[in-house]
Amino acid sequence: MVGRSGKIRLIEKGMVRNMAAKEAREAVGEYKAGWHDPENATIRFDFGLSEQVVRDISALKNEPDWMTEIRVKAFHHFENRPMPTWGNMSMLEEIDFDSICYYLRSSDATEKDWEDVPENIRDTFDKLGIPEAEQKWLSGVTAQYESEAVYHSIREDLEQQGVIFLDMDSGLKEYPELVKKWFCSVVPFQDNKFSALNTAVWSGGSFIYVPKGVHVEMPVQAYFRINAKNMGQFERTLIIADEGSSIHYVEGCTAPTYSTDSLHSAVVELIALPGAHIRYSTVQNWSANVYNLVTKRGIAHENAKIEWVDGNIGSKLTMKYPAVILKGEGSHAEVISVAYSGKGQHQDAGAKIHHLASNTTSKILSKSISKDGGRGSYRGMVSVSPKAENCKLNVVCDALILDDGSRSDTYPTMEVANPSARCEHEASVSKVSDEQVFYLMSRGHSEEEALAMIVNGFFEPFTRELPMEYAVELNKLMALEMEGSIG
């Protein structure tokens, strides 16, 4: 069980460590980042969606006509597109699109100086420790609060190297040609119902361009946070790594606890031009009423490399399958993901990789844990096109089930149309054994500590890939999830 009363949970994406214990206890309650500020919206649209709402959002942002038109087309596509017939259909049917607010702006402008951000918003982010984290080690931060990015900065040296790191709205204003060239080029709005919805109503997200040959040495980071209830969050992220460049982008998400459901439906598009390397890491810990329906996809050109490192801990239903299209010869894809499903949660996660060119390689490592009746699914698709010679594919998916009522399913698909491909697939489902727990207990560790050790060990191949600070905090987070799990 998550969140025994009396336990103080200070760890949220590794950032909530400054809160005084009492304040934390009052503010947080069951979900560790579950406090919320009074809604402070400057502009808030009525609930529900129509072509007019879509046009209003676009007008309010002074967008170019082409963007308005894409939004409207995407809206009509969304309206006509049926729900997916896989994943968790009964949970999907519960989404009431008419009771969601599609645009909420709580600050008038994106601030460059942290002190200029309105105080209550600053408080929220202070609780999450964002400026502190930035000072310590991050190259840049975009903090998205509701729909608009309210605070944004980037280190000067990166600016001098020509790296662009903006929130998506500013990106569209300042670099309309770049955005027009790549927007919807990786994830067309027709891709699925939720990519259509995102394209219609998107707000915020990150826009990043790394020039040729530039290596961004430290991870750049963005935070997303849903504060208002019945709030949809539809950020749109576009990262372009030009030839021979590299970047590591880290994304963290939190939402306070509300009794009604929130919808998070993002689209992330990555373009790795020849020889470029993009790594995109996410540790998502939405509260248990959030639908997290996200489309993430990258295109890798010749000898480029795209890696998704994807951790899903919270949410009610997550459906997310980070994808890579290996378009250029010699390109490489990796998707490393973990999912933790607790009470009432379904994590339907996995990966998709399409080998379109020769000598391309890919690796999928998926780890899922289910506990307290939670349900974890791995849904994966790897394909090799007929023209793609000598491709190598490796898929490993492991599930760990912590108790009898929990569930794990695997839906792997491989479509290999070229016989020269070398494919490896391993899958395992295990339960924590009493003997393992007893062994660790005999070394002085309580049953909960023993379980946390086993779970963290299971996640180790994932945490190894995260920046140190995230890895440490993910381990702590999992240890907290194990609290009160014995009975």
Add this chain to the structure above:
Amino acid sequence: MASDIPVLEIRNLHAGIDDTPILRGIELEIPAGEIHAIMGRNGSGKTTTANIIMGHPDFEVTDGGVQLDGENLLDMEPWERARAGVFLSFQYPQAVPGLQVGNFLRKSVAAIRGEDEAKGAEFRKKLKDSMTELDIDRSFLGRYVNDGFSGGEKKRFEILQLMLLQPKLAILDETDSGLDIDGIRTVAKGINAAVRGTDSGALIITHYSRILEHVQPDRVHVLIKGRIVKSGGPELALELEERGYEWLEEAEKSA
């Protein structure tokens, strides 16, 4: 510490699993600084005795008592027993993939001996010396606990834990199985170092006398069908080696 209280005292211990009795009235006392051996065939209740002292949840104690330094163990959870000073070297140590040996050792020392014991130069030196003594390579610390270990590596790792955790009572369950003669010598060195000249005690569980050539026991007890039927000095181990267990089983039957 000159104390009359034995490290381990077992009185009239009856225990079983799923209503099947396995131990039927064990009596055993290990004074401080002594090493005792329990010998017996497979199925005589040796491993069950070890598991019950450590607190394995599958077994049910139906009668009798177990005390460590005069303290009742049976009311404690396994980790409380470990913190009180019981250590079990497992016959089949469990693998925990992803849990690094170095990290695990530090955490275990911190849990049992206290945070201060698990950091600093002193801990590192103790760790390094113990590993040298057991002929364990430095790279071992980066591996995962018992994951892909050979039989010999597993046993050495158990003894490494014994040396670092410095328990009051060390129970060694079939520590000699799966070890070659060099391994047995190395492991025996570790056991002697952990017990001889200290206030600790050790209980060696085995069905061969091999290990007892290198760790001289003060007392040898023979376990048959859940009861200690004969106790004696180290010479009893040799006698068992020569004569087997039949003569004792016959005597037990006719008794």
